[in-house]
Amino acid sequence: MKDGSTRLPPSPPSRHGCGFLVLDKPAGLTSHDVVARVRRASGLRRVGHGGTLDPAVTGVLPIALGPATRLLPYLPGDKTYRGTVQLGLRTSSDDLEGEVLEQLPVPPLGPEELERALAAFRGEILQVPPQVSAVHVDGQRAYARVRAGEELALAARPVVIHGLDLLGWDAARGRLELQVHCSAGTYVRALARDLGQALGCGGALASLRRTAALGFGLHQAISMERLASGPMPPLLDPLDVLVDLPRQRLDPAQLSPWRCGRALPRTVEQLPEGAVAVLTPDGSLAGIARADSKGLLLPRLVFDATG
Secondary structure, three states: OHHHOEEOOOOOOOOOOOEEEEEEEOOOOOHHHHHHHHHHHHOOOOEEEOOOOOOOOEEEEEEEEHHHHHHHHHOOOOEEEEEEEEEOEEEOOOEOOOOEEEEOOOOOOOHHHHHHHHHOOOEEEEEOOOOOOOOEEOOEEHHHHHHOOOOOOOOOEEEEEEEEEEEEEEOOOOEEEEEEEEOOOOOHHHHHHHHHHHOOOOEEEEEEEEEEEOOEEHHHOEOHHHHHHOOOOOOEOHHHOOOOOOEEEOOHHHHHHHHOOOOEEOOOOOOOOEEEEEEOOOOOEEEEEEEOOOOEEEEEEEOOOOO
């Protein structure tokens, strides 16, 4: 293929053939369980999810259908959660699902002490993932090795906590409620663990709900019951979430060369280098290109490819 582009097959004629669906995942289901149910409901095999949720976690799970699955890497990666942290214990999984390793008394804490502790976790930090996590260690998932009896020394990774707000504090129960706005790859379980360590009493995640991910929010989400009851809900237009990408609309003469995977000149003034959403003359998404330093758009994903 020319210019290293990836050509996608033509979108199915159905209005359900290409786009996004947002599910409000209940506790007890894996992200793969949700994908399987969307496949059955939609009749499509090409279905993928953005941002895995642990079975115990509820909330926003974006689902891509058809060629939109190839757009997932171009969506904003930040996520927002609302969670409850139980102080006074450490567990093997950094949440209440794991084995209790230690119980400690919770010191007298007020909003000022909690705010001081939270301040240390805002911004770019180094975070060690939980032992029970999907991080790869020598080709295996960390959770698989831990369940086989190993104790791992996982390396710290940089993550960004864009926002960390104290929503509530129950001193009698030693529980605090937090809102966390973070970068991709952040573990809120690890945040609960590290916050408890900073307070000197240990901590574990008691509950977690994702309220936003990849540019989608709970206001767009449907329940699993709604999905199962049919008919299939209309899909969200990819352009509604590719809001962070600059755009260039093709003129009619450029559409055929684009669909053949040819590089095209940039026509938008001061278009930055990097990913660009390319639109058809009527304003629908034609694909994704990379703007280079020579003033060209190099196709990366081409919808309705020909030739």
